[in-house]
Amino acid sequence: MQDALGALGDPVRRAIIRELADCPDWSRACGTFDLGVSKATRSHHFAVLRHAGLLEQRDEGARRLNRLRREEFDAAFPGLLDLVLTERPPAPPYRCT
Numbered sequence: 001m002q003d004a005l006g007a008l009g010d011p012v013r014r015a016i017i018r019e020l021a022d023c024p025d026w027s028r029a030c031g032t033f034d035l036g037v038s039k040a041t042r043s044h045h046f047a048v049l050r051h052a053g054l055l056e057q058r059d060e061g062a063r064r065l066n067r068l069r070r071e072e073f074d075a076a077f078p079g080l081l082d083l084v085l086t087e088r089p090p091a092p093p094y095r096c097t
Contacts, residue, residue, distance in 0.1 A: 001077070003051060003052040003053070004052050004053070004054070004073070004076075004077055004080065006048070006052070007048050007049050007051070007052035007054055008052075008054075008080070008084055010045065010048075012035050012037060012041075012045050013045050013048060013049055014084050014087065015033075015035060016033060016035070016045060016046070016049060016055075017049070017054060017055075017068065017081070017084055017085070018084070018085060019033060020055065020066055020067070020068040021068055021070070021081075021085050025067040025068075026058065026060075026065045026066070026067050027065070028065065028066050029063040029064060029065055029066070030042065030043070030046055030057075030063075030064045030066065031063070046064075046066070053069060053072065053073060053076070054068065054069060054073055055067060055068055055069060056069055
């Protein structure tokens, strides 16, 4: 439980989960996510999600494809992914002009 909550506690990782939920399995490579972080940081976030059991990865040529393990995760933690997927992403900070 602690790994799952820790993985979902980061807004970048929640963004990855939301994007994967909208895609067919194995259709998104790691490099196709526009997360605003470095490649090394992106790799770290994917590793955390993999370790928590939220996603599965497989290599296909030079690409690393991802699959959200929705059914497996829902069985272990019912309703948790639903909360993440219905969360509205944070709005950018307001700037006075």
